Amino acid sequence: MTDPVLDFAPVLELAHVTHAFLGRDVLRDISLAVMPGEVVALIGPSGCGKSTLVHLAAGLLEQKSGRIARRFARQAMVFQEPRLMPWATAEANIAYAARLAGMGRHAARDAARTAAARVHFDAADLGKYPVELSGGMRQRVAIARALVVAPDFILFDEPFTALDAALKRRMQDLVIAQVAQASFSGLFVTHDLSEAARIAHRVAVLHPEGRGIMGVRHLPGAPGSRDDEAVFALTRRWQHEDPLFRHIHDVDERRIA
Amino acid sequence: MDQILHRLGRAGRFLWGGWAGLAGLCLLAALWQAGHQAWGDFILPAPLAVLAAAVDLLRDPASWEIIGRTMARSAGGFVLAGAVGGMAGLAAGYSPATMRLARPLLTVILGVPPIAWLVVAMIWFGATDGMVMATILVGVVPLVFAGTAEGVAGRDRGLDAMAQAFGAGPWRRFWSVGMRQMLAHLFPALVLGLATSVKVAVMIEVLTSVGGIGNELARARQYMDVTMALAWIVIAVAGLVALEYGVLHPLRAETERWREAARPWGVKR
Ligand SMILES: Nc1ncnc2c1ncn2[C@@H]1O[C@H](COP(=O)(O)OP(=O)(O)OP(=O)(O)O)[C@@H](O)[C@H]1O
């Protein structure tokens, strides 16, 4: 962000990206950009290839064709499943990412405790193994693990699905605050239109069969500035007036209006 | 402090588990005693007499040398087999092509009884430690290989991807994520491999004259001394149990602490 020219270049840019699993095209001709300090929400019905897109963006999959440019120093990721190491305690799981980022043992442990506190994970549970944690607790460990490395880009794959309404809101606020401080940009996959309306600068809708990004909507104002009424109005308009969101309405039963 | 207490607790549970083992042994001794009373001293000496003979043997420093020879051979063969099988298993686990090549090979090697290898090894190496180790190697490498390869191939790729997403290179991924999952599969194979090593070593010693516990067994057979034979067997088994519970199991417990946590309350052993 020190280079003013870079501020205008997307931190993540996918250009005409195609991906196939076992010869079957899952994603075709995907073009999407995330600007510095921006959160782009990606929505689309179940099975349309959102996770695949995120994995491509993270470099975990190799695209069949097209180009992906990553202009960030350190990425972090919250997977759709917690993906915790079962043999390590909650604290060790969080510290693992910090260690990978080059922190020393003690620094990593302290950072892990701080990150756990930020996701409202009780310090008393830090010594527990993933099997001893509830689903929501596991997911919070996974979120803390992503925050602990102080990333400048985060890929979120439906990160808050396992959390209750109050916690979900707090986590969203956490993301909104971090982005407002310009500490990271992100790509945020969600099923939840109101979640997208709360935290994103832009919403991109993926084609139900992965054939491109069907459209992108800019949201008014900064993410933190929208109150519940504005969020409700936005989701209402999307569902009832915006043809872009029609398929989501049709296909995705898990939609939370 | 908490760590120490936790560890003490685990050690306590481990010892408590020993009581169950002891009960099993007592049952065996009771059956043995019954057999002794039915068939007499010549066929089956009393368990206490055998125990006394074993203790007598252990008092003699010469016996320790004999035991040492057998144990050194089995340990040497076991470690070598672990290294070779582990390396090959890693290669096969990470490369499906190698795995496909190795499968039929494994079937063939496992299909040949150790005694057949023994004949070949004797021709190649003569009556030496090398011959014993080679035979152990052939018997144990496939076990370790299969355990390792399965552990690697069956790993949770999601965790690999997680590590990669946070910037871990291939080596780092292997050390931090792959290795731990492999160990879970490897330990049962190692326990079995260790037992096989000792058994094969003793078997070879019985059949050839290279010294060790097996040699003493062969001598006992010559003199028709069942007490002596059983005493040596007891010593060999005790040695194996000591190795398994003294070395392998504590090692395993250390790496698998989370499994303890996963067990429902009250089922902890
Ligand atoms: N490893 C894989 N091998 C083969 N096909 C796969 C694989 N992973 C995903 N797919 C297929 O790719 C398509 C897209 O899957 P993806 O997981 O990206 O969907 P998604 O949009 O994230 O769905 P959801 O909202 O339910 O998480 C699906 O049809 C799925 O069957």
Ligand SMILES: [Mg+2]
């Ligand atoms: Mg998904």
